[in-house]
Amino acid sequence: MRMRPIYDPVCLEHETGAHPECARRLAGAGFDEERVAPAEDSLELVHTGGHVDRVREACARGGMLDADTVVSTGSWEAAVRAVGATLQAAEEGGFAITRPPGHHAAADRSAGFCLFNNVAIAARRLANAGKKVLIFDFDGHLGDGTSAIFEEEDQVLYWSIHQHPAYPGGGGETEIGRGRGEGFTVNVPLPPGSGDDLFLQGVRHTLPVARAFAPDVVAVSAGFDAHRADPLLDLNVTTHAFHRVGRLLAGEFENVFATLEGGYEPAALQRSIRAFLDGFNGGAGEALEKATDSSFKLHDEFDMRLCHLEECLAPHWRL
Template sequence: MPCSVVTGDLFAAHNDPDHPESEARLKAALAGVPGGARRIAPEQALPGDLALVHTHRQIAAIRSLCRACPPGRACYIDPDTYLTWGSFDAALYATGAAWQAVEQALDGEHSFALVRPPGHHAMPDRAMGFCLFNNVAVATARALREVDRVAIVDWDLHHGNGTQTAFYTSDRVLYCSVHQMGVFPGTGWPEEQGSGPGVGYTINAPLESGSTGADYALVFRRIFLPAIRRFEPDLVVVSAGQDAAFDDPLGSMLLRPDDFGVLTGMLLEARPGALALALEGGYGRSHAAAIGSIFAALDGARFTPREGVPKASTRLLVEAYTGAGHTVPA
């Protein structure tokens, strides 16, 4: 199956060189993209696209704050999240690129939107956690105009609280997140399962620090993949943050680059068809190698899960999900 990457230089307009989420980290990640991958230039999303997820007040506020930020400076809207004079346009390109990746996947081509700023923490009414607008949520909302069901798999180190919120009451989106327990933003517990029609369509797997590829593979094999198969989505979108890597300065997980190839391959086995991926976090030196493993899996390589024993806490979590009484989509 062919594979493309949606990326470009336009994201550099959103940049604070002293922040972990800077243009330098995207350039480092791009070193992992194989030379044969088809490159697609990003296109901007429209404000109306953003409004599928975000409030008009939030969209206007980000635009206004960016225009008020002096050129050449970074202006902070909270201790973690900055914007610049050009961030609004860069964020539109990031959101538009995520949709382009979805379009390619719907047409039968794997596609990875390597973009910034990331998006999965952005709430409908608030920017936070390095994120201005929720790229994956907006792309998913647009996809739901064309398809019936979308599964989102979020393997970023942090829980995607913004994405969860966007679809918490929906039975058309299955949201599966595996993340480090107890870190920012403090959400993503197993009891957060959705509400109303969406009960059972949010699946959170918080793991202890020091978890390895063996823990992640167990969660995928026993929790996520069976749920995806039962859900029968028309599309799978991945919030691909590689900050669970062993050398990432913002996390305490121990995944090796090949482990991201393992997870990608498992998703491909669970549901035939193309994947759409969008970059979230990832700040370590091994990020490029992790990106390379993802592309290798998309290109047909299959990675053998690294030997290791999952933590007892991970096994207990899996048993709780697979035991009687836990609501999962049917």
């Protein structure tokens, strides 16, 4: 099924001033505009009432919600429609091109530019309806909020590829979930400097877990800050890898939707979103960047990490 971008320009009204997570990321990107429904009623599927109230009050007065996260009077409407766009994406198999992002937000706190955890709310709604949900998070950061929300559950598998070490800390290969959720968290930690080759190797190497989990739905936390032009991370990934990841997901899974996470160099972000959509929708990827290769040293380091990951997951899955 074709993945359609869902874009409500209300997301530009979340004003953050001189901040990497700014409206310039999506302004002028040229996606068709529509009005999506706000999803205030769904926030407490994942978040505490206290958190929802704190965010509402902070947006009303503007300023800092936490050390990294800025809000303004337009932020509340943008945030509840970012959740709404993600819920709509889940229903339609679409891609919510939205902001603020969500994957660092935990049940009771905002963090890392994220107010509400868009993907977790959509995944929770699906899980409550009896679906098995795979969350595939290829943002260059660990989605620590999402990971924490589902770490003790076996109906939602959290699979993340990200730079390690990096913000927000954690996300090593030994972290595989807890209690009933043991084995249902898969972290693929890329060494800083990794290029398209290692990024794609990491995805392909752990794909057997995703297949064996046999999800009813795949929820993609689609962040593009692994791109080599991104100012916040040290990865060397290009639109080539995002195109391939889109193609791979479309080929492997029946029901897939996506929501935007990071990506802080506006031109690279917009190119990357289109490359992912083109790959998913069967496009040939004519205008992609040349694939990047990683050094032998990085290959060695990553091979060791993947071996270790395999050992950690061995009681649960065979890679």
